[in-house]
Amino acid sequence: MPGLKDRLADAGYGLGWRVVCRLPESWAQRAFRFFADLAWRRRGPRVRVLEGNLRRVIGSQAPGGQLRGLSRQVMRSYARYWLEVFRLPVIPAGRLLGGMHVTGHIETAFAYLAAGRGVILALPHMGNYDLAGAWLIARGAGSATVVAERLRPESVYDRFVAFREGFGLEVLPASGGTSSAFATLAQRLRTGKTVGLVCDRDVTGRGMEVEFFGEKARMMGGAAALAVQTGAALMPVILWFEGNQWGAHVHEQIPVPADGDEGQKAAAMMQQVARLFEEGIRAHPQDWHMLQRVFVTDLDPGRLRRAAQNQ
Secondary structure, three states: OOOOOOHHHHHHHHHHHHHHHOOOOHHHHHHHHHHHHHHHHHOEEEEEEEHHHHHHHHOOOOHHHHHHHHHHHHHHHHEEEEEEEEHHHHHOOOHHHHHHHEEEOOOHHHHHEEEEEEEEEEOOOEEOHHHHHHHHHHHOOOOOEEEEEEOHHHHHHHHHHHHHHHHEEEEEOOOOOOOOHHHHHHHHOOOOOOEEEEEEOOOOOOEEEEEEEOEEEEEEEEHHHHHHHHHHHHEEEEEEEEEEEEEEEEEOOOOOOOOOHHHHHHHHHHHHHHHHHHHHHHOOOHHHHOOOOHHHHHHOOOHHHHHHOOO
16 A cells, blocks of 8 residues: 555646646746755755766865855756656647757667667766657657656656557566566667667666766666667767757767677777766756766765675
8 A cells, every 4th residue: 555655646646647737837837946946945865966076076165155156056957857757748739849959869769760770778867868869769760769767756756657658658667576687778779670778877776887977977877788689780979958848969870899798898888988978968057857866975885795796
């Protein structure tokens, strides 16, 4: 039987999808910004974790006022992400297609798909990756598969699955599913489909260690492992907000190294992914919504021991 906290969480998300999309957009924007500023001023645990992550981006010598100003921008950007999630069902396709400004190698990705080669889009927690997924489907990518972190309560996870399936994505659980998500993703890639993986944080405890902003961090290594095993093109993507519209940059594919075993090849590729994430975050730090611990020195020692045992 779900507890009061779980029931309130489920009711809150349900209210978001039922009500926020019906409010005038300007009203909703003001409300979400108000609550973002309120959370920022209170400087609770998640905001403090965010500022610890941002400190790595801007450097330890940056003044505290700069850090606090940046964390406020991130909280407002994060609130915009949620506002757009709740409003995505009513955003017209024309606004979505016309408002997404994509640079880099997106046409190369579509050419790979047209030729029957799978594509892995590796993303950090930046901008609005749900909206980017809807754009990808609307742009003609066909089907695409993503992996979602299990949320509590289960009913909230189910709401997110239904939301993402509503605009054409196949959603697999990061853990606790009836079959291996990795095996399903590999099968999709071998049949020339698209897989989107947000991978700048280890959500399973079995992540891969990389150097990130000069420190050790743990990221999900599945994107690189899938590329090694299936031959799909691994293409990192950076997302950000541009005024009332959206920006994206698709990097060229990261080739599989010629030397090393599968694990070594995947590790080398994930390090390149981390480097490109660094560049994108430095260019758009206000849109990196990392309110969870990602750097090894911040992680719980018990979790690190369990991760090492799972390797």
